[in-house]
Amino acid sequence: MARDKYDLFYWPGIQGRGEFVRLALEDAGADYRDVARLSKAEGGGMEAMFALMKAPGLAPFAPPFLRHGKLVVAQTANILQYVAPRVGLVPAAERARVHAHQLQLTIADFAAEVHDVHHPIASSLYYEDQKIEAHRKARHFREERIPKYLGYFERLLAGNAGKGRVGHALGKFSYVDLSLFQVMAGLGYMFPRTMQRTRRKYAHLYALAGKVELRPRIAAYLASPRRLPFNEQGLFRHYPELDAQ
Numbered sequence: 547m548a549r550d551k552y553d554l555f556y557w558p559g560i561q562g563r564g565e566f567v568r569l570a571l572e573d574a575g576a577d578y579r580d581v582a583r584l585s586k587a588e589g590g591g592m593e594a595m596f597a598l599m600k601a602p603g604l605a606p607f608a609p610p611f612l613r614h615g616k617l618v619v620a621q622t623a624n625i626l627q628y629v630a631p632r633v634g635l636v637p638a639a640e641r642a643r644v645h646a647h648q649l650q651l652t653i654a655d656f657a658a659e660v661h662d663v664h665h666p667i668a669s670s671l672y673y674e675d676q677k678i679e680a681h682r683k684a685r686h687f688r689e690e691r692i693p694k695y696l697g698y699f700e701r702l703l704a705g706n707a708g709k710g711r712v713g714h715a716l717g718k719f720s721y722v723d724l725s726l727f728q729v730m731a732g733l734g735y736m737f738p739r740t741m742q743r744t745r746r747k748y749a750h751l752y753a754l755a756g757k758v759e760l761r762p763r764i765a766a767y768l769a770s771p772r773r774l775p776f777n778e779q780g781l782f783r784h785y786p787e788l789d790a791q
C-alpha cells in the first residue's frame with residue numbers, strides 16, 4: 547500500500563509555528579511537501595497557500611495548515627492531533643491523546659506569548675515601532691512567564707523520568723516532546739543570556755531536548771537545508787536588547 551501523502555502549507559522563509567508540524571512529519575519520516583517552498587511549476591508557492599485560504603467553505607484562518615487527501619486541517623495543535631496517530635507519534639490510548647492535545651494547546655498559548663514579546667501592540671506594526679512596549683513586555687516574559695511555563699513542563703518531565711532515564715511529556719515519546727525541543731531551541735536563540743543561566747533549573751527539559759536532537763531523522767533534518775535558520779521574521783526572534791543584561 548502506498549504511504550499517505552501530506553501537504554504542509556506555511557510561510558516559506560521562517561520556522562514559526564509551522565516548525566512544530568515539520569518536526570513531527572520529519573520525525574515520522576512522512577511523505578510530505580512543504581508547498582509554499584516549492585516553485586509554481588511544482589504546484590507550490592505562496593499562491594497555492596493563499597488559494598486554499600480563499601477557498602469557499604471551511605478555509606483555514608491562518609497558516610500552518612495540512613492537506614491530507616481532500617481534508618484541510620488548520621491550527622497547529624489540531625494538525626498534530628490529527629496527524630500523530632496516523633504516523634505513530636502518540637500512544638493509541640484516548641487518555642494519552644487527550645493529554646497530548648492538552649499539552650500542545652499549552653505550548654500554543656506559550657507560542658502566542660512569545661510572539662507578543664516582539665509584537666506587544668500589533669502584528670501589523672514593525673518591531674521597531676513598538677520597541678518601548680516590547681522592552682517592558684520582555685522583562686515580564688523572561689521573569690514571570692518563562693519560569694511559569696518551563697517550570698510546569700519541567701515538573702511534568704521530572705515526574706516521568708526514571709533513574710538515568712530521560713522524562714517524556716506523556717511518559718513515552720510523543721509529538722509533544724518534539725514541540726518541547728522546539729520551545730527550548732527557540733528560547734535559546736531568542737534569549738541566549740537568560741537561557742544560559744537555566745541549565746540546572748530546567749535540567750529535564752534540556753535532557754529531553756538533547757535526546758530529541760539525536761533522534762536519527764531529527765538529526766538528519768536539522769543538518770539539512772529543509773531546517774530553516776531562526777531569523778527575525780519568525781516566532782522566536784533574537785533582539786539582544788530584549789534579553790537579560
Ligand SMILES: N[C@@H](CCC(=O)N[C@@H](CS)C(=O)NCC(=O)O)C(=O)O
Pocket residue numbers: 562563564608609610620621622623654
Ligand atoms: N493558533 C494558531 C495561530 C496561527 C497563526 O497565528 N499563524 C500566523 C503565522 S505563525 C499567521 O500567519 N497569522 C496571521 C494572522 O493572525 O493574521 C495556530 O496555532 O496555528
